[in-house]
Every structure is written in C-alpha cells, then in structure tokens.
Amino acid sequence: MLIAMALSGNLRGALWMLASVAGATGMTVFVRQLTPELHTSMIAFLRCVVGLAFLAPLLLKADPAALLRVRRPGLHLARGALVALALNLGFYAIWKLPVATATTLFFLAPVFSTLLAPLMVGEHVGARRWAAVMVGFLGALVALRPGMAPIDLGAMAAVGSSLCFAVALLLGKTASAADGPDSVFATTALLTVALTLPFALLEWRLPGQAWVWGGLLLLAAASSLRGYADIRAFAAGEASFVAPVSYLRLPSVALAGWLMFGEAVDGWTWGGGAIVAGAALFIALRERTPRAARVAPPPLGG
Structure with missing residues (x-):
C-alpha cells in the first residue's frame, strides 16, 4: 500500500513536471513569436504586468499587508532587481539565439547556484558537486564551441540571465527563511x-494588434503554469524522480524551434545540452535531503 502511494505521488510529480516543461516551452515560443512586433524589454515588462494581473486574486485573498511587511526589504529588492534583469537578458537571448541553444545555456542556473552557495549562504559543497560545476561549464563551452563559432551578445545574455537567476534563487532562500516564501513570491511579482519598466521605457511601444495582446496573455499563462507546476511537482513526488523530467525541456524546445522556426539543432548543441543537463541533474540529486517532505524554493517568475 505504501509503495503504491509513493508511486502515485511520484507519477503525479512527473505529470506536474511535464506541465512545467510545456509551460517553459510555450513561454520560449511566445517570446520568439512576439519579437518581430515588440522589443524584448517591452515583452518582459508586459509579461510581468499580465502575470501580476493573474496573481492579483491570490494575493488579495491572502493578507496583502502581511505579505509586504518584510523584515529583510533589502533582500527582496535585490532579488526583484535580479529577476527583472534576468528576464530582460533571457528574452533577449531567445530573440538572438536558436531557442535550443538558449535553453542549453539557461540550464547553467543551478550550476551557478552551486558555485556561489558557499559564499552567499555558507553551504558546504563537496568535491563531487565541484566536479559537476566544472562539467557543467564544459558543456556550455561544447554548445558554444568557441573558436569554431562566434560568441555573440545573445550567448552572453543567456549566461548572464542564468547567473542572475542563480543569485536570485540563493537570495530567495535567505529571504524565505526570514519572511516566508509567500512574501518572497508577492514581492517578486x-x-x-516596477523594475522592468525602466528597460521598457527605452523601447516603449504598446501593441497595436489584438493578436499581440493575445500572445502576451498566453506568454503570461505559460510562465505562470511553469512556476505553479514546479511547486506542485516537487510537493507531490521525490526530487530524485521528478528532477530528471525537467530536462525534457531541451528536446521539447528543440522540437518547437524546428516546427515553428525551422531551426535545426546540431550535434554540438545536443552534446553540450546533455552535458549541462547531466551536471545540473547530478547537483540536484546530491542536494536532495533524506527528509520525507521537501519544500520547493519560491518560483523565480521567469
């Protein structure tokens, strides 16, 4: 009976993670489709506005004053700024790079988190995880193949986005311990x-076509699905069972890029993506605690 219950929980977690993969894939596709009509900074701002509108009923249902009455406001502000910057850099990378290459470089976020954890949160990182960090960066080099292909602003933006998200994740852990994950979620939203608005003002142009607004709604919905499904996946199943499913994002995005934009994925990208994903998965499994219940970190909003 207990085995059946555990299996059921793991299967539910895997299904939620598949929903997260679908949300992440949809978000990537919608960003790319909107770039001919809007600058990526406008897309990032409007995505945050529409996403906040989706979340408003949940935030208002709780006690908004309590959620915003935080003890570490500096941490929340820094995290919000990093997420805003990460969104702008990530959307720019999706615009400029093949979507599969951008996705491969986004997998560096947990690798950066491991690299920075000893400095930021005093976490011990063993030799095996340090080795996984090195392997992860090697995978990024394989995907970018420096010396064989130019490393452009899009690639640097993707790496920068991953770094910003990694730091934001670590700040979120500290802020959650002080104020609770709900407050972190609300303040980030x-x-x-507010913090994507300055970037948007540099390229300000509201959409004039109805389908663009529809695309923004779908983008916000896909992003919200991804964040919510991530939380439900790790709440329902064991991290060791659920985490590998998240790396189906690369073939999913690659297929979407081929079908929607005619982007063929070469062997370097597949190889580099497999190396980075493997390193990130190893890190995730090494970080798994033996506790029966594992609380997922608050979503980053990306």
Missing part, C-alpha cells in the same frame, strides 16, 4: 513590474 510586484518588484519585477
């Missing part, structure tokens, strides 16, 4: 609207 509000701050990303």
Whole structure:
C-alpha cells in the first residue's frame, strides 16, 4: 500500500513536471513569436504586468499587508532587481539565439547556484558537486564551441540571465527563511513590474494588434503554469524522480524551434545540452535531503 502511494505521488510529480516543461516551452515560443512586433524589454515588462494581473486574486485573498511587511526589504529588492534583469537578458537571448541553444545555456542556473552557495549562504559543497560545476561549464563551452563559432551578445545574455537567476534563487532562500516564501513570491511579482519598466521605457511601444495582446496573455499563462507546476511537482513526488523530467525541456524546445522556426539543432548543441543537463541533474540529486517532505524554493517568475 505504501509503495503504491509513493508511486502515485511520484507519477503525479512527473505529470506536474511535464506541465512545467510545456509551460517553459510555450513561454520560449511566445517570446520568439512576439519579437518581430515588440522589443524584448517591452515583452518582459508586459509579461510581468499580465502575470501580476493573474496573481492579483491570490494575493488579495491572502493578507496583502502581511505579505509586504518584510523584515529583510533589502533582500527582496535585490532579488526583484535580479529577476527583472534576468528576464530582460533571457528574452533577449531567445530573440538572438536558436531557442535550443538558449535553453542549453539557461540550464547553467543551478550550476551557478552551486558555485556561489558557499559564499552567499555558507553551504558546504563537496568535491563531487565541484566536479559537476566544472562539467557543467564544459558543456556550455561544447554548445558554444568557441573558436569554431562566434560568441555573440545573445550567448552572453543567456549566461548572464542564468547567473542572475542563480543569485536570485540563493537570495530567495535567505529571504524565505526570514519572511516566508509567500512574501518572497508577492514581492517578486510586484518588484519585477516596477523594475522592468525602466528597460521598457527605452523601447516603449504598446501593441497595436489584438493578436499581440493575445500572445502576451498566453506568454503570461505559460510562465505562470511553469512556476505553479514546479511547486506542485516537487510537493507531490521525490526530487530524485521528478528532477530528471525537467530536462525534457531541451528536446521539447528543440522540437518547437524546428516546427515553428525551422531551426535545426546540431550535434554540438545536443552534446553540450546533455552535458549541462547531466551536471545540473547530478547537483540536484546530491542536494536532495533524506527528509520525507521537501519544500520547493519560491518560483523565480521567469
């Protein structure tokens, strides 16, 4: 009976993670489709505005004053700024790079988190995880193949986005310990609207076509699905069972890029993506605690 219950939980977790993969794939596709009509900074801002509108009923249902009455406001502000910057850099990378290459470089976020954890949160990182960090960066080099292909601003933006998300994740852990994950979730949603606005003002142009607004709604919905499904996946199943499913994002995005944009994926990208994903998965499994219940970190909003 207990085995059946555990299996059921793991299967539910895997299904939620598949929903997260679908949300992440949809988000990537919608960003790319909107770039001929809007600058990526406008897309990031409007995505945050629409996303906040989706979340408003949940935030208002709780006690908004309590959620925003935080003890570590500096941490929340820094996290919001990093998420806003990460969104802008990530959307720019999706615009400029083949979507599969951008996705491969986004997998560096947990690798950066491991690299920075000893400095930022005092976490011990063993030799095996340090080796996984090195392997992860090697995979990124394989995908970028420096010396064989130019490393452009899009690639640097993707790496920068992953770094910003990694630091934001670590700040989120500290802020959650002080103020609770709900407060981190609420302040990030509000701050990303305010802090993506300056970037958007540089390229300000509201959509004039109905389908563009529809695309923004779908983008926000896909992003919200990804964040919510991530939380439900790790709440339902064991991390060791659920985490590998998340790396189906690369073949999913690659297939979407081929079908929607005619982007063929070469062997370097597949190889580099497999190396980075393997390193990130190893890190995730090494970080798994023996506790029966594992609390997922608050979503980053990306």
